[in-house]
Amino acid sequence: MNEQAQQYVEDFMARLIARNPGEPEFHQAVREVAESLAPHIVTSPILQKMKVLERIAEPERVIIFRVPWLNDKGEIEINRGYRIQMNSAIGPYKGGIRFHPSVNLSILKFLAFEQTFKNSLTTLPMGGGKGGSDFNPKGKSDNEVMKFCQSFMTELQRHIGQDTDVPAGDIGVGGREIGFMFGQYKRLRDEFTGTLTGKGRDWGGSPLRPEATGYGTCYFAQEMLATRNDSFKGKTVCISGSGNVAQYACQKATELGAKVVTLSDSSGYIHDPEGISPEKLEYVMELKNIFRGRIKEYAEKYPSATYYPGERPWGVKCDIAMPCATQNELNGDEAQALVDNGCMCVAEGANMPSTPDAIRIFQQHKLLYAPGKAANAGGVATSGLEMTQNSIRLTWSPEEVDAKLKSIMQNIHAVCVRYGTQSDGYINYVVGANIGGFMKVANAMLAQGCV
Numbered sequence: 325m326n327e328q329a330q331q332y333v334e335d336f337m338a339r340l341i342a343r344n345p346g347e348p349e350f351h352q353a354v355r356e357v358a359e360s361l362a363p364h365i366v367t368s369p370i371l372q373k374m375k376v377l378e379r380i381a382e383p384e385r386v387i388i389f390r391v392p393w394l395n396d397k398g399e400i401e402i403n404r405g406y407r408i409q410m411n412s413a414i415g416p417y418k419g420g421i422r423f424h425p426s427v428n429l430s431i432l433k434f435l436a437f438e439q440t441f442k443n444s445l446t447t448l449p450m451g452g453g454k455g456g457s458d459f460n461p462k463g464k465s466d467n468e469v470m471k472f473c474q475s476f477m478t479e480l481q482r483h484i485g486q487d488t489d490v491p492a493g494d495i496g497v498g499g500r501e502i503g504f505m506f507g508q509y510k511r512l513r514d515e516f517t518g519t520l521t522g523k524g525r526d527w528g529g530s531p532l533r534p535e536a537t538g539y540g541t542c543y544f545a546q547e548m549l550a551t552r553n554d555s556f557k558g559k560t561v562c563i564s565g566s567g568n569v570a571q572y573a574c575q576k577a578t579e580l581g582a583k584v585v586t587l588s589d590s591s592g593y594i595h596d597p598e599g600i601s602p603e604k605l606e607y608v609m610e611l612k613n614i615f616r617g618r619i620k621e622y623a624e625k626y627p628s629a630t631y632y633p634g635e636r637p638w639g640v641k642c643d644i645a646m647p648c649a650t651q652n653e654l655n656g657d658e659a660q661a662l663v664d665n666g667c668m669c670v671a672e673g674a675n676m677p678s679t680p681d682a683i684r685i686f687q688q689h690k691l692l693y694a695p696g697k698a699a700n701a702g703g704v705a706t707s708g709l710e711m712t713q714n715s716i717r718l719t720w721s722p723e724e725v726d727a728k729l730k731s732i733m734q735n736i737h738a739v740c741v742r743y744g745t746q747s748d749g750y751i752n753y754v755v756g757a758n759i760g761g762f763m764k765v766a767n768a769m770l771a772q773g774c775v
């Protein structure tokens with residue numbers, strides 16, 4: 325980056341931080357994009373005059389609301405609900421809902437900001453949004469989760485709609501929560517529409533939506549590996565997390581011929597050098613999705629595995645790393661450990677899991693490294709396909725959806741190659757995804773004037 329572009333980034337970030345104090349995750353996400361775009365913005369009078377990046381970094385609307393609900397003891401509990409309606413230049417706001425005690429404005433704004441670029445990359449007509457609550461579903465009964473979801477939706481319903489804002493799942497929000505929220509939305513609005521995605525297959529959901537984020541991340545990694553005439557076959561893979569994205573990344577990587585040796589949760593990780601076979605993964609799915617247990621129980625069931633409490637899996641030797649848990653879960657030291665152990669490819673299933681230091685190390689060592697906004701876009705892309713199926717009142721077969729998902733991931737990869745290939749031939753997927761995602765949104769904002 326030349327001096328003028330560097331100065332642009334520093335000035336832009338100083339203003340953004342002053343306007344949004346105490347929001348480190350939001351600053352981190354915006355800085356990464358500003359650094360990719362600055363060389364283009366400083367040579368574009370129209371982007372500067374129309375303040376396109378400044379407007380993209382300012383949410384169109386932020387909704388914050390009280391969520392009171394009754395626990396099983398009959399006591400009142402109070403949580404805070406949010407919806408960030410970030411950008412609607414290319415379609416209705418679209419993005420997941422996260423239920424986790426760490427949820428705050430900074431985290432949701434970073435997620436909504438990233439979502440704007442990710443959704444644009446899918447080529448589908450979806451703007452960017454994200455929402456959630458500091459509600460902690462862990463340890464709550466089904467009844468308590470339902471009461472919370474109903475109260476959350478009682479307020480949220482007035483701000484969303486199939487042509488306005490279409491939420492979906494994220495951390496702590498899966499099929500169970502979407503069901504409770506959809507039921508309440510339908511009751512209050514008296515309409516059966518595709519206002520939420522990730523619905524059950526029998527009531528408007530798309531085949532493969534649960535699988536889509538993990539599968540899509542593997543399809544993207546396949547494309548990256550192919551640029552070096554390589555594939556998943558015979559590779560050792562480390563995955564973090566053991567939720568929705570991690571489970572289906574593990575399933576697809578295994579199907580493609582790799583051996584997945586780790587999974588984790590916020591308490592620690594398991595290492596199974598023999599590999600997490602389809603049968604063992606079935607156990608993980610039951611453990612996590614039905615019994616809502618902890619990953620350490622895997623090591624109690626399978627003697628081939630060891631459980632490492634309080635640790636993350638990045639010290640385990642692998643060829644491919646797939647962080648699929650949460651933001652900033654892979655730091656510079658861990659990135660260096662992966663490099664030292666011969667890792668060649670990092671595909672992010674989670675949103676912003678690698679810290680800026682970690683990304684720098686991956687890129688310095690010329691690893692195949694793909695940021696979440698490109699690699700994990702298969703989830704929201706399939707949500708877009710669910711919206712289409714809801715609108716035409718038809719359901720496609722799993723094979724049709726899978727083919728569309730694969731083609732979308734291949735196209736996102738091609739866009740990253742187009743905008744991210746450096747003069748030395750190295751593909752900078754961060755730059756490629758940021759520029760590729762920006763183009764369509766920026767053009768739409770320019771066409772739509774000062775709104």
Ligand SMILES: NC(=O)C1=CN([C@@H]2O[C@H](COP(=O)(O)OP(=O)(O)OC[C@H]3O[C@@H](n4cnc5c(N)ncnc54)[C@H](OP(=O)(O)O)[C@@H]3O)[C@@H](O)[C@H]2O)C=CC1
Pocket residue numbers: 493494495496497498537565566567568569570588589590591648649650651653673674675700701703704
């Ligand atoms: N679901 C989707 O379609 C999409 C999800 N994503 C991203 O993928 C990631 C995972 O989401 P998803 O699988 O849906 O969520 P789940 O709730 O299904 O699973 C989350 C997993 O991450 C772990 N985790 C959560 N917070 C932390 C933390 N602070 N430290 C360590 N581990 C943690 C959880 O462990 P524990 O149970 O202990 O909390 C759990 O294993 C998120 O970054 C999400 O934004 C991206 C695109 C689409």
Ligand SMILES: O=C(O)CCC(=O)C(=O)O
Pocket residue numbers: 418419420421439442490491492493494521675700701703704705707
């Ligand atoms: O499917 C969706 O709408 C949202 C998925 C999501 O939250 C994400 O891509 O981070």
